[in-house]
Amino acid sequence: DAGVTQSPTHLIKTRGQQVTLRCSPKSGHDTVSWYQQALGQGPQFIFQYYEEEERQRGNFPDRFSGHQFPNYSSELNVNALLLGDSALYLCASSLLGQGVRGYTFGSGTRLTVV
Amino acid sequence: GIQVEQSPPDLILQEGANSTLRCNFSDSVNNLQWFHQNPWGQLINLFYIPSGTKQNGRLSATTVATERYSLLYISSSQTTDSGVYFCAVRGGQGGATNKLIFGTGTLLAVQP
Numbered sequence: 746d747a748g749v750t751q752s753p754t755h756l757i758k759t760r761g762q763q764v765t766l767r768c769s770p771k772s773g774h775d776t777v778s779w780y781q782q783a784l785g786q787g788p789q790f791i792f793q794y795y796e797e798e799e800r801q802r803g804n805f806p807d808r809f810s811g812h813q814f815p816n817y818s819s820e821l822n823v824n825a826l827l828l829g830d831s832a833l834y835l836c837a838s839s840l841l842g843q844g845v846r847g848y849t850f851g852s853g854t855r856l857t858v859v
Numbered sequence: 860g861i862q863v864e865q866s867p868p869d870l871i872l873q874e875g876a877n878s879t880l881r882c883n884f885s886d887s888v889n890n891l892q893w894f895h896q897n898p899w900g901q902l903i904n905l906f907y908i909p910s911g912t913k914q915n916g917r918l919s920a921t922t923v924a925t926e927r928y929s930l931l932y933i934s935s936s937q938t939t940d941s942g943v944y945f946c947a948v949r950g951g952q953g954g955a956t957n958k959l960i961f962g963t964g965t966l967l968a969v970q971p
Contacts, residue, residue: 778958787863787945787961788902801958833900845890845949845959850902 749838749851757857758826766821766854770838774849776800777819779811782833782853794819795841823856831858861886861948863962871968872936880931880965882946890949891922892959893931897942905931905944936969943967 750769758764770777776795780788790803794813813819817838823830834854839847862885872878884891893905906913906920908929913920917936922929933940943966947959 776957780959787947787964788959789961790950790958793957803958835900835902837902839957841957844957845892845947846907848904848959850894853900855900 749836749849751834751836751851751854753854754852755855755857757859759859760826760828762826763822763824764826764856766823766834766836766856768819768821768836768838768851770817770819770836771849774838774840774847775817776839776841777813777817778837778839778848779819779821780835780837781805782835784832788835791821826858828858831856861888861950861960863946863948863960865944865946865962865965867965868963869966869968871970874936874938874969874971876936876969877932877934878936878967880933880944880967882929882931882962884927884929884946884948887924887927888948891924891929892947893920893929894945894947894961895940895942896945896964902945933967936967938969938971941967941969 778793779791782788792802797813808824810822836851837848864883894902908920908922910924917934919932943964947961950958950960
């Protein structure tokens with residue numbers, strides 16, 4: 746049973762560019778949440794998707810957007826990249842009814858903005 | 860919002876030693892979890908422990924919700940225990956929120 750899969754694993758982008766990160770949830774899960782983890786800090790909640798809609802959002806600007814597809818996979822898009830967007834981006838999937846207790850995390854995408 | 864603080868920030872142990880990691884939170888919570896982040900970045904859920912004590916092998920955790928803290932005990936540490944340990948609580952009010960608020964973590968290095 747595959748866990749949460751994220752791609753790519755590493756990515757280098759230039760300031761001002763746009764990036765798309767991808768997440769395939771664990772089999773049977775219907776909810777995807779995205780977190781940003783800056784170096785030396787704990788992960789911070791970006792947003793959560795369920796039934797192809799953004800269900801909840803953290804304190805991130807509109808440059809951060811997402812999408813969930815009918816097969817429950819998800820994308821995180823970041824526009825107009827800033828140096829401060831350099832971080833590990835983690836995806837977590839779950840069943841809506843289990844809430845945060847049922848989270849399974851992927852290994853993340855390491856984004857470097859130069 | 861809820862603040863989550865962890866101590867110590869860094870810890871170096873010799874293999875076989877025991878350790879205690881602490882997590883303090885600023886408000887009452889009904890969900891607390893401990894995670895281990897491995898060198899590849901993946902967060903592994905160790906315990907879901909809103910109150911009481913649980914044990915899993917060499918690891919155990921205790922949460923005293925009324926005093927707003929939780930402890931993670933690691934006994935007979937091994938090099939594979941190295942990594943960052945996070946505690947996290949569910950943020951916001953009521954049942955509609957499904958986000959975790961993470962602490963700043965404890966970086967553990969176990970030396971052979």
